[in-house]
Amino acid sequence: AEVEETLKRIQAHRGVVATIVINAEGIPVRTTLDNSTTVQYAGLLHQLTMKARSTVRDIDPQNELTFLRIRSKKHEIMVAPDKEYLLIVIQNPCE
Amino acid sequence: ARFHGNRRSGRWEPAGPRPPLAAMFADGTAPGADVESLWRSARSARCEAKSCQTEQISTAETAAQSHTSRDAAVQTDQSKDAVQDFQQEVQVDYTSLLSFLQRVEDSVIKELSKNWKSHAFDGFEVNWTDQNEAVLCLHTLSYPEAQDQNLQVTSVSWNATGSVVACSYGRLDGGDWSTEKSYVCTWNLDRRGLNPQHPDLVVDVPSSVMCLAFHPSQPSLIAGGLFSGELVVWDTSRTEDPVIWRTGMTDDTHTDPVYQVNWLPDAKHGNHSRLLSVSTDGKILVWREERDGRLALAEGFAMVAQQIPRSTQLKKFTRGETAVGVTSLSFSHFDPCVFVVGVEGGCSLKCSTAAETLALPPTGNSVPLRAPAELAFSPHGGPVYSVSCSPFHRRVLNLFLSCGTDGQVHLHSMLQTQPLISLQLSKKYLFCVRWSPVRPLVFAAASGEGNCNKCFCVIGDVYLFDFEKSSQKPAVSIKQAAGEHPVYCLEFNTKQTRLLAAGDATGTVKVWQLSSDFTEQGPREVNCLEQLASEVTD
Numbered sequence: 013a014e015v016e017e018t019l020k021r022i023q024a025h026r027g028v029v030a031t032i033v034i035n036a037e038g039i040p041v042r043t044t045l046d047n048s049t050t051v052q053y054a055g056l057l058h059q060l061t062m063k064a065r066s067t068v069r070d071i072d073p074q075n076e077l078t079f080l081r082i083r084s085k086k087h088e089i090m091v092a093p094d095k096e097y098l099l100i101v102i103q104n105p106c107e
Numbered sequence: 108a109r110f111h112g113n114r115r116s117g118r119w120e121p122a123g124p125r126p127p128l129a130a131m132f133a134d135g136t137a138p139g140a141d142v143e144s145l146w147r148s149a150r151s152a153r154c155e156a157k158s159c160q161t162e163q164i165s166t167a168e169t170a171a172q173s174h175t176s177r178d179a180a181v182q183t184d185q186s187k188d189a190v191q192d193f194q195q196e197v198q199v200d201y202t203s204l205l206s207f208l209q210r211v212e213d214s215v216i217k218e219l220s221k222n223w224k225s226h227a228f229d230g231f232e233v234n235w236t237d238q239n240e241a242v243l244c245l246h247t248l249s250y251p252e253a254q255d256q257n258l259q260v261t262s263v264s265w266n267a268t269g270s271v272v273a274c275s276y277g278r279l280d281g282g283d284w285s286t287e288k289s290y291v292c293t294w295n296l297d298r299r300g301l302n303p304q305h306p307d308l309v310v311d312v313p314s315s316v317m318c319l320a321f322h323p324s325q326p327s328l329i330a331g332g333l334f335s336g337e338l339v340v341w342d343t344s345r346t347e348d349p350v351i352w353r354t355g356m357t358d359d360t361h362t363d364p365v366y367q368v369n370w371l372p373d374a375k376h377g378n379h380s381r382l383l384s385v386s387t388d389g390k391i392l393v394w395r396e397e398r399d400g401r402l403a404l405a406e407g408f409a410m411v412a413q414q415i416p417r418s419t420q421l422k423k424f425t426r427g428e429t430a431v432g433v434t435s436l437s438f439s440h441f442d443p444c445v446f447v448v449g450v451e452g453g454c455s456l457k458c459s460t461a462a463e464t465l466a467l468p469p470t471g472n473s474v475p476l477r478a479p480a481e482l483a484f485s486p487h488g489g490p491v492y493s494v495s496c497s498p499f500h501r502r503v504l505n506l507f508l509s510c511g512t513d514g515q516v517h518l519h520s521m522l523q524t525q526p527l528i529s530l531q532l533s534k535k536y537l538f539c540v541r542w543s544p545v546r547p548l549v550f551a552a553a554s555g556e557g558n559c560n561k562c563f564c565v566i567g568d569v570y571l572f573d574f575e576k577s578s579q580k581p582a583v584s585i586k587q588a589a590g591e592h593p594v595y596c597l598e599f600n601t602k603q604t605r606l607l608a609a610g611d612a613t614g615t616v617k618v619w620q621l622s623s624d625f626t627e628q629g630p631r632e633v634n635c636l637e638q639l640a641s642e643v644t645d
Contacts, residue, residue: 015201018208025219033204041199079214083228085628090218092211096203099211105222 015042022101029087032100034058041097057100061093242571242583242625245606246618248303250276250292253614258289260610262596264329266321269602270297271307271343273329274616277315279595289315291331293343296606296618308343320368322380330382332365338384338394338402352402354394359404359472363388366434372443381405387432387451390476408458409466409476410448415456416483437496439505445521446479447507449491455509457482457521484524488513493539499547499636506636510537510552516572527639528578532570538595545604546628547636548574549582553609555593568594569609571625574639585619587611 023031023044032050033042038058043050065077080091083105092099258276265272273293292306315334322328327344328351337360340352354360367385371393382394382402389410394402410431432451439445444460458479466476489512496507505521514533517526535554543549552570570581587594592612600606604626610616 015205015208018205018212022212022215022219025216026223028219033208035199041204079218081218085233088222090215090222092215094207094211097207099208099215101215101219103219103222105225105228 019044022099025103027103027105028101029104030100030102034098034100036096036098053100053102057089057091058098061091061098065093242585242622243620244617245620246294246296246301246303247615248272248274248292248294248306248618249613249615250290250306250309251304253290253292256287258287258614259612260595260614260616261315261317262319262331263598263608263610263616264319264321265598265600265602265606265608266329267324267326267602269600269606271295271321271326272600272608272616272618273319273321273343274608274610275316275319275331276614277317277334279317279612287315288313291316291319291329291341293329294616308349310341310349312339315364317364318367320370322370323372330368330370332368332384332386334364336361336363336365336386336388338365338368338382340382340402350400352396352400354402359392359474361386361388361390361392363432367436369436369438371438383436385433385436385448387434389431389433390472391433391436391448391479404472404474406474407472407476408460408462408479410450410456410480411466411478414464414466414478415480434491435493437494437507439496439507439521440498441505445505447494447496447509447521449494449509449511451490452486453489453491453511454486455484455491455494455507455517455519456480457484482521482524484509484517484519485526487511487515487517489536492537493541495541495550497542497547497636498544499542508540508542508550510540512536514554516540516550516552530572530579532572532581536593538593539597541597541599543625544599544601545626546573548639549625551597551599551607553594553597555595555612568592568611569597569607569619571621573625575635578639583622583625585609587615587617 019031019033019042022028030045030053031043032040032045032053034040034054034057038054040050040054045053060082061077061080064080068075068077077093080093082089082091087102087104090101090103092101253276259279260274261277261279263272263274271293273291275289275291277289278287289312291310291312293308294301294303295307298307312331312333314337316331317334318332320330322330327342328340329343330338330340332338335356337356338352338354339350341349342351343349345351361384363386365384365386369383369385371381371383379396381396384392384394390407391410392407393405395405397403410433412431415431433448434451435449437447439447446458446460447455448458449455459481460479462477462479462481464478466478487509491509491511493511494507494509496505506527507519507521508516509519510516510532514531514535514537516530516532516537518528518530519526532552533554537552537554539553541551543551550572552572553568554570555568568587569585571583571585573582576582587609594609594611597607597609600608605620605623607619607621608616609619
């Protein structure tokens with residue numbers, strides 16, 4: 013229940029289009045999108061996050077990835093990584 | 108007697124009586140020694156006689172033969188619910204999920220707020236592709252034999268992969284029952300050694316082809332509607348007779364030329380598609396494929412004047428049971444049951460495939476035809492030649508364009524009869540209008556013929572309109588052919604979005620490459636389109 017509350021708060025923020033939580037294997041656990049789109053986002057962003065994380069560690073082994081943001085023409089994708097889960101939020105920023 | 112012995116002869120003398128010498132040597136014979144042979148008796152004392160013989164080998168004869176076999180194939184069906192609902196299956200540890208979210212929530216909310224207020228990216232645009240400013244003519248394709256016969260290009264179509272363009276030759280100004288031969292030509296633009304005067308494939312057709320449509324997913328199937336009212340489907344991959352289906356001349360066939368043909372996805376039969384044909388005899392017929400290469404009527408609609416819903420503004424229709432000639436049709440991209448038709452009477456009609464009422468009078472077709480019209484939009488000043496539904500509009504507010512001989516393009520919303528925007532593009536007839544598949548605010552129109560007041564109209568044959576730039580005049584006017592030759596048809600390439608093919612009355616198809624501002628979607632275009640639609644309705 014608290015999990016749902018937290019996710020609802022994030023989803024209700026201005027401009028947020030979708031929220032997805034995936035586990036360490038890249039399997040979606042909570043989502044506000046339809047299944048096929050969620051699976052697509054989960055797979056692609058999981059790989060990209062792993063790549064970003066290893067890039068940061070390679071440059072400086074003492075460093076660690078804290079947040080990943082991808083800005084595109086249409087929206088901004090934000091990824092908050094963790095050991096066990098990954099939170100993906102897609103926001104339509106105000107132009 | 109010969110003597111063999113020493114050569115030195117002289118030692119031995121020939122035998123003869125000799126004086127006896129000393130009696131050392133004397134002749135004598137001695138009895139030989141005898142040993143009795145014992146072997147025969149010994150043998151019988153010590154040996155025995157034995158014999159052996161192999162036993163009889165038993166044999167048997169049998170024959171074996173493999174069983175008769177049969178081929179069977181198995182194919183999985185595409186199931187609708189391919190992706191299962193995963194949320195119940197994944198084992199989630201709630202406590203760890205909760206603690207993760209609590210850790211992360213604050214930073215995410217902070218980022219979201221920062222982003223919302225940020226002006227960091229205002230006006231920042233990235234160019235991934237080379238900016239290409241002008242509209243270029245990439246290819247000028249023609250078939251000299253058809254041009255010699257003064258045939259015109261009546262229709263162009265791109266195939267499912269976007270690499271082949273096909274055009275049909277015929278005559279749009281032939282009034283009488285024409286028995287002229289015509290051609291369907293295809294060119295593969297991605298091939299090396301493309302010869303613009305030499306199509307890759309030429310199909311001879313006994314009657315004028317008025318419209319063409321490539322199959323939306325099978326790149327080699329192409330359907331055409333003929334002047335005689337028939338429909339034919341060709342398979343361009345077959346080297347011998349490419350005709351695979353045809354309607355033939357039956358009671359069901361149209362009695363007037365077929366002006367538009369579309370492929371419809373068949374909801375019931377998965378991969379099979381149905382063909383829809385539109386003709387000025389007032390009928391809209393849906394055909395399905397039969398085994399023997401025939402196309403059989405599956406269902407149909409008929410437009411009859413008295414069954415068209417009239418609003419108080421429209422008084423143009425003749426009363427009675429006259430058929431209303433349909434010249435063009437476009438399906439809504441959001442509701443597969445809704446379609447818009449343009450009629451010779453000058454108005455566009457919103458229709459539904461789910462209509463139940465039967466058309467009057469009962470036509471002599473094998474399948475009862477229904478009257479599909481639901482709403483009549485306000486008319487043009489002349490016959491409508493082309494309608495096109497926007498592929499972009501969300502929600503219920505569907506938009507479509509219609510153009511006709513009055514040189515105007517009307518932008519309609521399906522909810523109201525008055526057009527949202529009415530543009531006088533030229534004084535000439537407009538033959539075709541199409542929405543761009545990538546930019547929601549762009550459309551193209553093809554014009555030609557008619558009296559042109561040179562002071563007024565923009566010289567050009569193909570107009571590209573961009574609502575973002577101006578809602579009054581075209582962004583680009585392209586002159587297709589020297590002189591006053593009308594352009595009859597145009598099609599955007601949905602796969603290679605820069606290409607636009609246009610066919611004209613001189614028998615040439617020109618493939619235009621559009622500049623990048625026509626092919627790259629701006630960030631808020633769909634919203635702009637909605638805004639445009641809603642601000643005009645208010």
